[in-house]
Amino acid sequence: MIETRNLTKDFGSLQVLRGISETITDGEVISVIGPSGSGKSTFLRCLNLLEVPTSGQVIFDGVILTDKGVDINAYRQRMGMVFQHFNVFPHLTVRENITLAPVLLKKRNQQDADRFADELLARVGLLDKADEHPRRLSGGQKQRLAIVRALAMEPEVMLFDEPTSALDPEMVGEVLAVIKSLVSAGMTCIIVTHEMGFAREVSTRVLFMDEGRIEEQGSPEQIFNHPVSPRTRAFLGKVLR
Amino acid sequence: MFANFGPNLLKVLGRYWGLFLQGAGITLLLSAITVFFGAILGSLLALMRRSRLKPLSGFALGYVELIRGTPLLLQLYLITFLLPELLPMLNLSKFASVTVALVLNSAAYVCEIVRAGINAVDPGQTEAARTLGLNARQTMVRIVLPQAVKNILPALGNEFVTVIKETSLASTFFVGDLMTVYKTAQGATFTVIEPFLIVGVIYFVLTFSLSKLITSFERRLKASD
Numbered sequence: 001m002i003e004t005r006n007l008t009k010d011f012g013s014l015q016v017l018r019g020i021s022e023t024i025t026d027g028e029v030i031s032v033i034g035p036s037g038s039g040k041s042t043f044l045r046c047l048n049l050l051e052v053p054t055s056g057q058v059i060f061d062g063v064i065l066t067d068k069g070v071d072i073n074a075y076r077q078r079m080g081m082v083f084q085h086f087n088v089f090p091h092l093t094v095r096e097n098i099t100l101a102p103v104l105l106k107k108r109n110q111q112d113a114d115r116f117a118d119e120l121l122a123r124v125g126l127l128d129k130a131d132e133h134p135r136r137l138s139g140g141q142k143q144r145l146a147i148v149r150a151l152a153m154e155p156e157v158m159l160f161d162e163p164t165s166a167l168d169p170e171m172v173g174e175v176l177a178v179i180k181s182l183v184s185a186g187m188t189c190i191i192v193t194h195e196m197g198f199a200r201e202v203s204t205r206v207l208f209m210d211e212g213r214i215e216e217q218g219s220p221e222q223i224f225n226h227p228v229s230p231r232t233r234a235f236l237g238k239v240l241r
Numbered sequence: 242m243f244a245n246f247g248p249n250l251l252k253v254l255g256r257y258w259g260l261f262l263q264g265a266g267i268t269l270l271l272s273a274i275t276v277f278f279g280a281i282l283g284s285l286l287a288l289m290r291r292s293r294l295k296p297l298s299g300f301a302l303g304y305v306e307l308i309r310g311t312p313l314l315l316q317l318y319l320i321t322f323l324l325p326e327l328l329p330m331l332n333l334s335k336f337a338s339v340t341v342a343l344v345l346n347s348a349a350y351v352c353e354i355v356r357a358g359i360n361a362v363d364p365g366q367t368e369a370a371r372t373l374g375l376n377a378r379q380t381m382v383r384i385v386l387p388q389a390v391k392n393i394l395p396a397l398g399n400e401f402v403t404v405i406k407e408t409s410l411a412s413t414f415f416v417g418d419l420m421t422v423y424k425t426a427q428g429a430t431f432t433v434i435e436p437f438l439i440v441g442v443i444y445f446v447l448t449f450s451l452s453k454l455i456t457s458f459e460r461r462l463k464a465s466d
Contacts, residue, residue: 077374087369
């Protein structure tokens with residue numbers, strides 16, 4: 001479904017990604033872990049070209065997105081993304097946050113979009129907030145809104161960029177629960193996370209990144225219980241105790 | 242000098258109150274026209290500055306720097322003398338030339354106001370919109386501008402206050418604004434301080450009440466955020 005070929009990204013003289021070749025197939029749930037500055041978020045943001053790679057290719061559904069002349073907007077509609085800082089739209093109501101893109105881009109009529117939005121909101125327990133503005137929501141509620149906003153476009157894959165890192169600890173659970181329900185519904189997910197317990201529980205595959213490369217990868221059981229690379233061991237030794 | 246202050250003040254006021262009011266009106270009119278067209282032109286300049294086309298953004302940048310880097314009085318002289326020479330068929334009145342100069346000046350400042358207002362919107366908003374599949378224009382119109390307006394409107398109000406004071410320079414060309422009235426009254430009555438005070442008080446009342454208005458408007462905008 002998504003493939004990268006020898007992906008690199010430089011910020012000035014800093015090499016953030018040093019050649020990543022990886023294939024993610026339908027239905028996989030990938031957790032990307034690793035120390036800060038290892039390039040996890042940049043890797044994720046390259047997949048929908050939010051960061052334009054310095055070299056290499058991103059291939060989605062057989063189309064080379066990094067080629068010139070590709071209408072990236074059409075492909076972004078098929079990849080949902082959730083950010084660390086929610087980025088909900090403060091000038092729109094909760095429901096409008098969700099319906100804006102489907103009405104504008106998928107030419108849904110407003111009633112249908114509203115009905116679908118309410119269905120999604122009910123699923124994440126926010127239906128009673130539909131007419132509020134996001135300023136009245138807690139961090140966890142904002143992130144749940146951000147997730148259903150992305151789902152309203154009916155994407156084929158969801159990209160999560162540290163979705164719980166900006167949350168107060170008591171709100172992490174509610175957001176992880178929503179992601180888990182997506183996973184059990186069969187959604188393909190790529191999750192950059194620091195929640196090791198969560199990664200272990202939901203992933204089908206774990207990528208450990210270090211210094212712009214995928215240092216080691218495998219099943220959660222393999223990565224967390226029998227890491228081979230000394231760097232993976234050192235990292236897990238610091239974060240798991 | 243100060244012995245006759247009271248009587249002189251009353252004398253000037255009594256004889257010229259109508260002119261002072263008219264002058265205040267013209268000052269307000271001149272300022273309103275300046276800010277209105279300055280806002281339109283300034284927004285266009287701001288869009289040009291954000292353009293990916295180098296000649297467009299380069300022109301806008303050069304224009305803004307040039308206008309902000311030279312005195313308004315010089316621009317007024319240049320344009321009121323040059324414009325009728327360059328475009329004689331328009332038969333521009335002095336008032337019109339002065340207005341054009343003020344608009345051209347204000348546009349540069351509005352450009353920076355609009356640019357700052359847009360830049361102040363969290364880049365995460367743009368990222369979120371783009372990942373949903375909105376293109377750059379849709380993102381600007383539906384997501385960034387509605388939020389930028391809340392930054393821009395109060396700053397535009399402040400620009401209005403600034404322009405009210407700056408129009409006093411237009412009196413160099415006797416266009417009938419408040420400061421021109423000062424010159425008339427002063428010349429006719431041979432009093433200096435009194436008409437100054439009257440004009441000063443009127444300017445202050447105008448700008449102060451406008452500032453207060455803007456502040457309360459700003460508070461309402463914040464509350465709806």
